[in-house]
Amino acid sequence: MTGDLWWVPSAILLAFVVLGVTLVVASARRRRRDREQAEAAVVAERARAAAIALVRADDQVGAATDELGFAVAQFGEAATRDFATALELSRRQLRDAFALQQKLDDSVPDTESERRRWTEQIIALAAESTTRLAEQDRVFTARRGRERDAPLLLEQLTRRVDRVTDRVASGAASIDRLRLSYAPTALAAFSGNVAEARTALGQAKQATDAAAAHLKAVPGYPIGDELAAAELGLFHAGKLLDAIETGEDQLHVGQATLNAALDSADAEIAEARTLRDGHEESVAAAELNRVITAADAIVAELRHPSRVSDPAADLARLREVLDGLDVTRSEARNQQLRLDNARAALAGALLAARSQGTVTRSFIAAHPGRVGAEARTRLAESERLVALAEAEADPVTALDTARRATTLATDADALARYDARFD
Structure with a gap:
């Protein structure tokens, strides 16, 4: 009976293998389906974003068209030339964006890559168009604010012109005073600032005078350009005069240093x-x-x-x-x-040379006739160097000489003992 059931374990193993393969395949399919659904959700979301951006850009272009008409009537064509250029560019981008949307909506099949690319292009074109027009809208909103408050702004600028006039006179006096203490090279960075500030101040005063004349002749006359020119001139003059004050402070600090x-x-x-x-x-x-x-x-x-x-x-x-x-x-x-170090070491070096020479001389005397000429010559040279070191005025030279004397006396002692041993 056992022999008849040999196939049972194999069948069970095969079943487990089939089950495992089935589970792996099912899991892979589920992951692929989830990934496809996620990608489809992203594509749908970007498509909605593109549609919203198109609507916003179209509304913005329409509003900007009306706004340009009002601006031309209020400020003239010269003042609105940049606005007109920006509007025309935004219109072209909007047309390009609608053309891409039409390609997405028509019956011609598109690849997924094309749809993604065109959708992103629509969003980018619409964003550039609306951003450009929003900037122009801010510019002219601010300009209308200036025109609305023009009389007050003109009064404020006129008072600033008076204050800057006083500062120019003060800056000129500062330069004259600094020339008494500091060289032209020290003042070169800002010595010409007074003349430049006078020029900028003159431009600001000319602009405020023109604005005042326009308002007097025609109440409500747009003087935004004159106000902006006056503001710019006063700004430049102020910066130039600030540099004089900063330069003077730096010179005083430098002189103290x-x-x-x-x-x-x-x-x-x-x-x-x-x-x-x-x-x-x-x-x-x-x-x-x-x-x-x-x-x-x-x-x-x-x-x-x-x-x-x-x-x-x-x-x-x-x-x-x-x-x-x-x-x-x-x-x-x-x-x-x-x-100083050589002088401090010299006494010890001379003592060492003399002591070694005395020891060697005593050994030779104790062994007459047994020590050769080489040992006696070195000892004699050592004694001569000791005498030179004692007479030398330069302690460094004397120290070197004394140390050589010690070396020679030591060599002489070794040679003498060698001769005495083997004689």
Whole structure:
């Protein structure tokens, strides 16, 4: 019986395999269906967005057409030329967008890629069209606001013209005062601002005078252009005068910084003089004297009471000479430190050379005839170098000589002991 049922486990396994495959296929189909539905929802949403954008753009173009007519009647064709250009461009874009929508709506089959691309183009064209016209609408709304408040704005601008006139006179006085203390190069960045501010102020005053004459002759006359020109002229004049005030503040700060740097220079020069006067090396002292003289000359020049200053340039000159002083002073200080260190080590080096020489000389004396000439020659040279080191004025040279003497005495001792051992 067992032999008759051998196929049962195989049938069960096959059933599980078939079930697994069925589930995988069903899951894949479900995922594909969900993805297709999601993509279809996105496409439908973009299509609705395109339709809404088209309607909005069409309404905007219609409203802008009426608005342009009102603007031309109120401000004239010259003032509305940019508006007319913007409207024509928006109309062309709207026509292009409707043409694309027609291709989507006709009976000619379209690919999914084409539909997506055309839908996005419709949305972009409509958005550009409405944005452009909205900007023009803001411009003319603001302009009508100015025209409505023109008498008040003109009065305010007239008062500003008076205030800026006073500031121009004050700026000219500031420049004249600064010329007494500062060089032309220090004032170059803003010395011409008074003349430029006068020109801008003149343009603003001319615009306000023209606006006042127009309103007097024809109440309600559109003076927006004159008001805008006056505003622009006053803005430029104000910026130019602000630069004078800022420049003056910066010059005073620069001069204070220069004065502090000159005081610091005095201390640095005094320190260099002390180092020069106590330095043992004549070459280093001479080099210190050279840079001290150069620094003294610059400091005296920059402090001269009748001199006009350019703080930035003067600081650069002072810093350059003080940098040179600092480098030379550091080198001289290192040289002096080297001398001091050598002098401190010299006594020990001479003691070591003498002691080793005495030991070696005693060993040779204790072994007469057994130590050769080489050991005796090195000892003699060591003793000669000790005498030179003791007489040398330069401690660095003396230290090097004493150390060579110690080495020779040590070599002589080793050779002597070798000779005595094998004689």
